[in-house]
Every structure is written in structure tokens, then in C-alpha cells.
Amino acid sequence: MALLEVKDLEVSYxxxxxxxxxSFEVEQGEIVxxxxxxxxxxxxxxxxxxxxxxxxxxSVSFDGEDITSIAAHKxxxxxxxxxxxxxxxxxxxxxxxxxxxGYYCKKGRAEYEAKLAEMYSYFPILxxxxxxxxxxxxxxxxxxxxMSRALMSSPKLLLLDxxxxxxxxxxxxxIFDMIKKVNENGTTVLLVEQNxxxxxxxxxxxYVLDLGKMTKSGSGEELLxxxxxxxxxxxG
Amino acid sequence: MEFISAIISGLSxxxxxxxxxxxxxxxxxxxxxxxxxxxxxxxxGAYMLFVAIVSAKLPVWVGIMIxxxxxxxxxxVIERLAYKPLRGASPLAVLxxxxxxxxxxxxxxxxxxxxxxxxxxxxxINGSLKxxxxxxxxxxxxxxxxxxxxxxxxxLFVKLTKVxxxxxxxxxxRDAARLMGVDVNFVIMITFIIGSALAGVAxxxxxxxxxxxxxxxxxxxxxxxxxxxxxxxxxxxxxxMVGGVLLGIVEAICLKxxxxxxxxxxxxxxxxxxxxxxxSGLLGKKRREKV
Numbered sequence: 001m002a003l004l005e006v007k008d009l010e011v012s013y014x015x016x017x018x019x020x021x022x023s024f025e026v027e028q029g030e031i032v033x034x035x036x037x038x039x040x041x042x043x044x045x046x047x048x049x050x051x052x053x054x055x056x057x058x059s060v061s062f063d064g065e066d067i068t069s070i071a072a073h074k075x076x077x078x079x080x081x082x083x084x085x086x087x088x089x090x091x092x093x094x095x096x097x098x099x100x101x102g103y104y105c106k107k108g109r110a111e112y113e114a115k116l117a118e119m120y121s122y123f124p125i126l127x128x129x130x131x132x133x134x135x136x137x138x139x140x141x142x143x144x145x146x147m148s149r150a151l152m153s154s155p156k157l158l159l160l161d162x163x164x165x166x167x168x169x170x171x172x173x174x175i176f177d178m179i180k181k182v183n184e185n186g187t188t189v190l191l192v193e194q195n196x197x198x199x200x201x202x203x204x205x206x207y208v209l210d211l212g213k214m215t216k217s218g219s220g221e222e223l224l225x226x227x228x229x230x231x232x233x234x235x236g
Numbered sequence: 237m238e239f240i241s242a243i244i245s246g247l248s249x250x251x252x253x254x255x256x257x258x259x260x261x262x263x264x265x266x267x268x269x270x271x272x273x274x275x276x277x278x279x280x281g282a283y284m285l286f287v288a289i290v291s292a293k294l295p296v297w298v299g300i301m302i303x304x305x306x307x308x309x310x311x312x313v314i315e316r317l318a319y320k321p322l323r324g325a326s327p328l329a330v331l332x333x334x335x336x337x338x339x340x341x342x343x344x345x346x347x348x349x350x351x352x353x354x355x356x357x358x359x360x361i362n363g364s365l366k367x368x369x370x371x372x373x374x375x376x377x378x379x380x381x382x383x384x385x386x387x388x389x390x391x392l393f394v395k396l397t398k399v400x401x402x403x404x405x406x407x408x409x410r411d412a413a414r415l416m417g418v419d420v421n422f423v424i425m426i427t428f429i430i431g432s433a434l435a436g437v438a439x440x441x442x443x444x445x446x447x448x449x450x451x452x453x454x455x456x457x458x459x460x461x462x463x464x465x466x467x468x469x470x471x472x473x474x475x476x477m478v479g480g481v482l483l484g485i486v487e488a489i490c491l492k493x494x495x496x497x498x499x500x501x502x503x504x505x506x507x508x509x510x511x512x513x514x515x516s517g518l519l520g521k522k523r524r525e526k527v
Contacts, residue, residue, distance in 0.1 A: 050414075050415060052411050052415070071419075072414040072415065073418055073419045073420070074417070075417075076415070076417030082415050084412060084415060088411070088412040088415075090404070090409065092404065092408055092521070093404060097404075101418075102416060104398065104402065104416045104417050105416070105417035150415075153417070
């Protein structure tokens, strides 16, 4: 059974249907990417998976359990963490306090220390800045913090929403290297990206989303070489 | 010398305002609503002191405990019955509901206790401390000390505990906090509990200064404390403390001058001026979005 199974997911904003019956799955250990243009419904799907916005139809199961109508705050302890679009770190808290928030659902001092050390080894800059107010970090540093914050809960599945948005190419590479590393260490990743080329280059499999519907799916490589995908999302 | 004692009594008055303003500002910061029934919880506390100390003849400290406990229960019940069903509703609907709850509490007090004034004199502390030419009422000193201890404790609670950090996180970004696994309803409940308990303390402070208990006892301090919260920057905990103390000092100084009759007008004028110069209040932060 797949780690995450989404069946016929529908999400509406008032009368407008933003996601019109989308199905996909993520197997244990994979990196799966959802790509698509602005307004395709990528972020809406991410928010619906984490129950930040209500689903209007369909079902979601995670790790063998139906989570369609489970409250948002209960999903973290089930092993699902999200790095939301725009990072959404707590700007007025310090870097360390943000990381502590990532550990909110977990207990145990020793594991906390170990997790913190792990994050600091991934991104040494966070250790240097641990006492600094998070709002003063640069965009790239904030993205590192947002990722580390989500990883503090040792999730089985990490949802990443537009991790490359607004970052310099150098930081984009750092973040994508990090995604690969996190995945190699055993975390399954579901990635939403507008930077389709970058996303497809690290994804095992990917789905193409257009106007709230899945239009294509395949391995990262297949989609990178697909005529339609090249024309629509990779600039020819 | 007159001036020094005015400042000190202002600090203690400000401490009372700060107690109430903290309730307003924390609820606003975390639940994003103006709880206009907050002032009336003070009145509930005052009547509980009356029931416990005057009617039931319980010792004063027991009465204080009961009053604070009942205020807390009122806070929980009000939140559950009136505000929780409106989570996600338009802010105007919530605001009108809060005003409705305020009227409801006042009307209930009038039905249960009648509209004539009740007196609780057991809390009055007579006498004053004389330091040279400066004389400070004992009640002022007690208020000041208790308010200071509570403010320090609350600051430490928010800064150092897990729940406190969750409160800050929810107040900054509710959805991001949910993604961390924070139960927002639980945090809002804790906020109402703390705010209402502080309103109970404010009720005790009030009866230390004057013994009169009426159904509208909480209205004016409520409005003043709301003003203090806005002056300090609504949503900001240190802001509520600064705003409360500032307002208290202004009030105490005005009361010693020939324009004492205009004290309220002056306080509200200060609010208007501060909002014109700094719309987010003294310590309020303008949230900027980084893209």
C-alpha cells in the first residue's frame, strides 16, 4: 500500500472548484513532484492534504489510515509535516524557538537534542543564528529554517510547497540538494513546484496538474523529455 | 512630593488597567477578536466577592480564590458558547456577539442581585505608608506589587513554556501553527482562562479602592483598559502593560490638577493622538510579508 493515497480529491472556494477530482499516490521512500502553472491547484491540494482548508470531496489515506476528515493539528503526530508556500516561519520568534515549534508534538529531551543537532549539521548557519529573530533572516535562510522546522518532528512524509520560490539560484541548489539528502535518509517527499525542470530532475515520479485536473503522470525523466511538458512548463 | 505620590498611585491604577488590558490584547492577538464582554467579567468577579465575603461570610482570601475561579469558568463558558461557534465567521458578527454577551452579563447581574449598589468593604485596606512628605496608600502598594508579579510571571510564561510559545505562534500565523501540530482551539481556551483570571484579579483591585459593586462596574474600566491595549499596540503583551501604566499615570496626574473633570476626555484624546502618529500603537508591530 502506498504511504499517501489521494482519491478523487475535490476542493472548492465558495462556488469555484479549484481542484476537480485529483488522484495520486506517493510510495514509501519516493520523491514525487506535482508540477503545473500558477493557479493549477497545487497549493490548494497541499493545504487540503494538511486539512488547513476543507476538502469538498474524495478521500485521503496516509500510512494505511483514512485521514480525510482528521483535524490539521493531529496530522503532525501521525507523521505528516509540511513546509508551506512562502515559508511561513514565525518571524517574531527566534530561530531556535521556531525549531522548538517544529518539535511541538513530540516529547523527549534526548531526541530533541539529537534532532536539533541534525538540523544544525544540515544547515550550520542556523546554529550560528539560533538566537536571532527569524524575521531578520534572508529568504534562503528562512527556507532552510522552514525545512528544518518541519523535519524536527521526524516526519514519514514531508510536503514541500514551492521551496524554490523567490530564492537565488545558489539557494535553490542548496535546498534541492537538501531535499535529496532528506529523502536518502528515509523521509518520503511530496514536492509542489513551479520550477518544473528542477523538480523533475530529482523526482522519482511526477504528476502534471492543469486547472485543477491531473493531465499527465510518469517518471521524472519521462516527463522531462515529454513534448507537451517541455512546451508548457520547461520553456520549449 | 505631591507629584511623586501621583506617579505612584498612577502606577497602581495603571497596574489595574494593565491586568484588564492584557486580557483584551491576548484574546485579540490569538483569537483575532475584540472581546467587549471582558470588562463585565470584572463585574462578575466583584459580585462573587460580595457573595463569598458578605453573604457567605467566608474569609477574604477564600473569597478572592472563588472570585478568580468563577471568572475563569465564565471565561471558558463564554468562549465555548458564544465565540467558538463563530470561529471563521465575519469579524463583525463576532464583535456584535461580544457586545451582546456584555449586555447579557450586565442584565443577569441586575436580575440576580438587583440594580441597587452592594458594598464589599472587607477588601479595603486603610492607612498609608509615610515616607517623609510622600504618603502612599497601602492599597496602592499592594496593587502595584501584585500587578508587577503577575506581569513578570505572564511574561516568563509566554517566553519560556511550550504553551506560551504556541500562543505567540498562533497569534502570528494561525495556519502555520496548526501545521506544527498546535491545537488552536486549545490555545484560545488557555488565553481566555488567563484573561478571565486577570479580570478577576482586577475585580479584587477595584474593591480594594472602593467598596461599591454595581452591574455596570466593569464597563468603564473595560473601555479604559481597551484604550490602554490599543495605545500599547493591540495584540502585544508588553504593549498592554506599557499602555495600562501610561494611562494610569496620566489619569493620576490629571486628577491632581484643576482639569480633573476632563480626565477621561484627556485619556481618550491621547488615544486619538497616538493612533494618528502611530496607527499600530506604541509597541504594536506592522506585520510585513516577505515574498
